[in-house]
Structures are given as structure tokens and as C-alpha cells.
Amino acid sequence: MHDLIPLSPLGGAAPQVDMFDGLQIREVTDRALASVAARLGHEAVCQGTLRALIGADLPGPGQSVEGSVQGLSYAAFWTAPETWMIDADHGAHELLAQDLAQALGASASVTEQTDGWCRFDLEGARVCDLLERLCAVDVRMMGQGGVTRTALHHIGGYLWCQAPGRRFVVLGSRSSARSLHHALVETARSITG
């Protein structure tokens, strides 16, 4: 057996937290991700199966939903027509893509995404000041649960509003985690320093 040491996307043994005046940037490593694309002609079956699995109806363009099943929290956000990203607790769903593929059968194509992304949760009164300097999204107009793909500091990723004007999630590619973190921290320093 390989004896591997788990590292966070930033390379630490534990997720990194950066505190600023009115802003917290927290690396998140305890969520599993999988992408689900409904196959042509099987959209209704796929959506019905997922509704039972995550406890919520799949969202439309630019939106997300949260659900819970048997005490576990789930979320899903729209990424493309008939395609969603499913977010679940990593401890309970380390093999999320495998579990979903088994449940969905031929109705959808599922791909593992957990290891492809890094996640930073941004929270605080200055969060919009930070994001409006990094991306072209009108962050102050983003409503509860709004999700959009964008480029932050020229790094592509998803921006997910969890509390308008207060709490946002940034998903970026894991291979660019340190560059993205650098952009977030430098910008946070410049607005709070």
C-alpha cells in the first residue's frame, strides 16, 4: 500500500485561514464535488434521481440549491445546460462521483471533480470590495445562491454567493490554487491595510 500524506491545495497539512479587518479567507477541503450531465432524452430521470439523492430540485441557469438527506448537507449549482456540479460532505462521500454514477446509471454522465478544484470561502463586510477588484461580475447584485463562472485575476473559476454582500465561495482550478490565493490575499491586504 502507498503511504501518502494528504495535502491541501495550498500544500499545507491543514486548510489555511487568513484573517483581515472585515474579511476572512478560508481554504476549504472538506467538500466533495462531482459533475453530472444528463444524457439526451434522460433529463427527467436524471433530475428525479438527483432530487432524491440531494433532497432538492436541480437549479436553473446561474443558480444553486441546498438540500439535506439523512442529516447530510448537499448543494448543487448549474454549470451548463443539463449539467450541474454536486457538492457533498467529503467525509461521507469520498467517492461521490462513483456513488452518483451508480445511482444515475445510463441517465447521466458523471465525472469526479473534487481533486480538480480548490475552494476558498470569503466572509466579511469587505467581501464585495475584494471581489469587484478581481472579476467582472456585478457581485453587489448577486442574490442568495447565485453562481457564475468567471475569471478572477485571469484565473477561471466559479463564484458562488452564499449570503449576499457577506459570504462568497470561490472555486478555482487546484493547479492554480496558490496563484488564486495570492491574488485574494494581496487584494485583501490592499483594501484592508
Added chain:
Amino acid sequence: MIIHHPLLGPRDAQEFVYLGDASLIDRPDWQAEDAAGAFHDYLYLRDNPAGLHRELWFHEQGDRSWLVVTRDTTTHEITSVELARDVARARGRSR
């Protein structure tokens, strides 16, 4: 330039990548008798209009959908944006 995405609303053209003439959707049947001639025309022959032009754009920094954008090549005014998927299906393509 702003492209009005049919699903996501107005988005900056910087989020998109341009491919070319929307006639690229009409890929010839490679098994047809006249396939060689049809593919020559498909690859090399393009109209070059001064005016309305239908073209394919890819929403790379977005939902990664292909769009058919009708743009005036003299003014850059965009008069219509459709999902390429819908355009292809309307022409009888299955997917």
C-alpha cells in the same frame, strides 16, 4: 462588445472565444458520394459579407456553450444570439 447569452444574460465578449462562420454546423456526410468535393467547399469556401454575419462563439469563461451570434461586421452590432445546440437541432441534427 456585449453578447446577450440566451441563458446567462449580457456577458462581456472577453469571456468568449470566436470560432468562425456558423455554416461550420453543416458538416457534410463523410459517406456521401460527393464527400471530397463537399468537404473542400466546407473547409475553404466562405462568404465574406459586409453586414450581417452568423458566426460561432464559445463561452469559455462561462457555461462553455456554443452560440450562434448574428453580428454586423461593419458596426459590430449583435442582433441575435442563439444556442448552437438549438440551431443544429432545428436543422434536423439529433444532438
